[in-house]
Amino acid sequence: MSECLRCHTPLPVDGRFCSNCGTPTGELAHVCTDPVEELQARLTRTLAGRYEIIRVLGRGGMAVVFLAQDLVLEREVAIKVLPPDMSLDTKLIPRFQQEAKTAAKLDHPNIIPIYRVESEAGLDYFVMKYVNGRTLEQVLENGPLPLPQARRVLREAALALGHAHRRRIVHRDVKPANIMLEEADGRVVLTDFGISKAGHDASQLTGTGTIIGTPHYMAPEQAKGAALDGRADQYALAIVGHQILTGKLPFDGSAHSILYKQVFEPPPPMLELRPDTPSDLSRALERALSKDPEHRFPTMEEFAAAVSGERAGTATVVSGPVKLPTKAPDGPETKSKPGTTNRPILLAFGVAAAGIAMAAWIGLRHFEPRSSVPAVANQVGQPANPPAPPSSLATPGQIEAPARLTTRRERHPLRSLVPSEMEGAAADPARPNLRAAKRDSAPLMVASEPWGMLYIDNVEIGPTPVADYRLSPGTYHLRLEQEGYRTKTETIVVSGPNPIRRRYHLEPTE
DSSP states (O other): OOBOTTTOOBOOTTOSBOTTTOOBOHHHHHHHOOHHHHHHHHHHHHTTTTEEEEEEEEEOSSOEEEEEEETTTTEEEEEEEEOGGGGGOTTHHHHHHHHHHHHHTOOOTTBOOEEEEEEETTEEEEEEEOOOEEEHHHHGGGOOOOHHHHHHHHHHHHHHHHHHHTTTOOOOOOSGGGEEEETTTOOEEEOOTTHHHHHHHHTSBOTTOOBOSOGGGOOHHHHTTOOOOHHHHHHHHHHHHHHHHHSSOSSOSSHHHHHHHHHHOOOOOHHHHOTTSOHHHHHHHHHHTOSSGGGSOSSHHHHHHHHHTOOOSOOOOOOOOOOOOSBOSSSOBOOOOTTOOSHHHHHHHHHHHHHHHHHHHHHHHHOOOOOSSOOOOOTTSOOSSOOOOSSSOOOGGGOOOOOOOOOTGGGSTTOOOOHHHHHHHHHOTTSOOHHHHHHHSEEEEEEEESOOEEEETTEEEEESOEEEEEEOSEEEEEEEEOTTBOOEEEEEEEOSSOOEEEEEEOOBOO
């Protein structure tokens, strides 16, 4: 005997409507009833008193997402529900539950938090944070992203995936529909961690050998049905990078032709489709799109550094030899004839330099200090000390510091010295001892449970954990914030190079 789709009352064989709620049965049920409306009504009855279902947020091939109000904690949440017909797959549901519970353990600012994973009244669902924003798929309807925004999206998504990979969780369904941008600050939030893995693992191939998934973003090893690791997510994110920069997918066509291209054909060159793409970004995406996983970046953190323009690790800047110009500023181009050299020019430069040095030495010889008492200005306002000689023999205080671009960290006086400055200090003994200043700074390490946003003197540093952030000697005010938790503050004093370690436990607000 069948039962009513709405209230599960047993139905008579010849009945056309439920005797309890009047819902049409049989063929009329398929004609008159919307499956999503039925699912919403069923979920409303199941969660009555705990959640108030407001409306449908979205639907996909695997689940439906509803916006709901948590009546206990008085906050908006999103509830993702598997359709009841999927519960017939005895392998899918246990995997879904296990993977959702694993994903709920992820704690990262760019991963949507999962609050509860439940299975009751024939429904399998999980409750997660409601993100007020749009999916990257919706954003791309307006065309490619600006380069700074594209870099930020790729970097934050890569760091979120790296956090999951370190906990042995592979997303397996990275695509614009699973990447959200918060309305408030544009922060990237990844969704569907682990759930898509459960669905793909349950039946990687159909009976006819067709691969289940999204062919446009599949790594070659995934298209071949081979074992996967985090580098498959890296490949998929590189496809997303190609799409957000050019507005086009690198491979298109039928499902089978796309899978063939993923395995055997290289993607179209990025610079041909968007010539203003920086070379470092183009090279990073090209490496991540390698057919062989071994040729991609070993970790998502390295991929994140590459696409964001950051330099991974320390580097030594070696200056090349100074070359004489081959073209005069306002004159015709001068070329050396075969067999000739620039020795006369070099000799002239050497004689001029020697003359300047001799003149400076003679001037210094004529200056004889008459007293050890500091000199003062005379009555007519002339300086008692002579002006510095107009040559390269300037004092350290007269050297002008090189101009640099200002980054978020460089707005705060905690920035450690860049390698080029270190090399300059070593090469020129007249410059201030920048290496000594580097040694005087102290590395700051901050961790927290859960993660929080670290501020130093009201300047945003970034989410915890923060490692090896250099602090010069002085007093600093630390602040750690997280939504739903009490703010932690502390004042620290840096007086030497000893490391400063702080670990905080954030207390939830009631």
